Amino acid sequence: EAQVTQNPRYLITVTGKKLTVTCSQNMNHEYMSWYRQDPGLGLRQIYYSMNVEVTDKGDVPEGYKVSRKEKRNFPLILESPSPNQTSLYFCASSLGSGGVEQFFGPGTRLTVL
Amino acid sequence: GQNIDQPTEMTATEGAIVQINCTYQTSGFNGLFWYQQHAGEAPTFLSYNVLDGLEEKGRFSSFLSRSKGYSYLLLKELQMKDSASYLCAVRASLIKAAGNKLTFGGGTRVLVKP
Numbered sequence: 001e002a003q004v005t006q007n008p009r010y011l012i013t014v015t016g017k018k019l020t021v022t023c024s025q026n027m028n029h030e031y032m033s034w035y036r037q038d039p040g041l042g043l044r045q046i047y048y049s050m051n052v053e054v055t056d057k058g059d060v061p062e063g064y065k066v067s068r069k070e071k072r073n074f075p076l077i078l079e080s081p082s083p084n085q086t087s088l089y090f091c092a093s094s095l096g097s098g099g100v101e102q103f104f105g106p107g108t109r110l111t112v113l
Numbered sequence: 114g115q116n117i118d119q120p121t122e123m124t125a126t127e128g129a130i131v132q133i134n135c136t137y138q139t140s141g142f143n144g145l146f147w148y149q150q151h152a153g154e155a156p157t158f159l160s161y162n163v164l165d166g167l168e169e170k171g172r173f174s175s176f177l178s179r180s181k182g183y184s185y186l187l188l189k190e191l192q193m194k195d196s197a198s199y200l201c202a203v204r205a206s207l208i209k210a211a212g213n214k215l216t217f218g219g220g221t222r223v224l225v226k227p
Contacts, residue, residue: 033214042200044217059216090156100144102215103158106154106155107153
């Protein structure tokens with residue numbers, strides 16, 4: 001089954017404790033992206049990747065890191081989480097240029113205390 | 114900058130029709146998307162418009178006017194399961210390096226009542 005998976009689905013952590021949210025897709029998509037979703041603000045892009053070893057900042061990259069060592073995986077790293085990073089996070093993937101539909105993962109609800 | 118506006122909430126009756134409007138002001142335009150998102154779930158793709166006009170897909174239709182920076186999503190024969198948020202998103206960049214970057218509106222929550 002074609003899908004985007006994220007882990008963990010739910011996480012409660014404390015300020016400053018490094019964490020990684022994993023994202024994996026099995027559709028051989030070039031393009032992958034991370035979004036955060038907050039009430040009233042919609043989905044905002046954090047980072048995106050056009051292909052292996054090619055990443056770039058989205059609209060709200062501060063406090064986040066990403067890597068793309070393999071085509072299928074695109075982990076989101078919070079080196080020192082803070083309470084303002086409490087949010088619902090979605091990973092998405094699509095074909096590269098010209099691809100229409102973005103496929104979203106199930107989401108990760110993160111709470112930073 | 115990019116600005117995408119859509120109403121926050123709409124209520125409609127089962128079996129009726131609802132139209133969700135979206136206006137956008139972006140530095141470029143390379144397609145407009147509509148996604149459906151049920152509470153606590155991932156967004157799922159509904160429609161894509163890149164040229165002016167109406168795209169119909171079953172009970173859902175989407176319209177685009179590029180000159181007016183305007184789109185709408187039309188939901189016909191509403192069912193209870195259509196209660197969800199509907200997200201309007203614009204792919205603004207024509208630059209290949211930006212890939213499929215989407216800018217989303219805040220979403221419109223549609224409540225379908227019996």
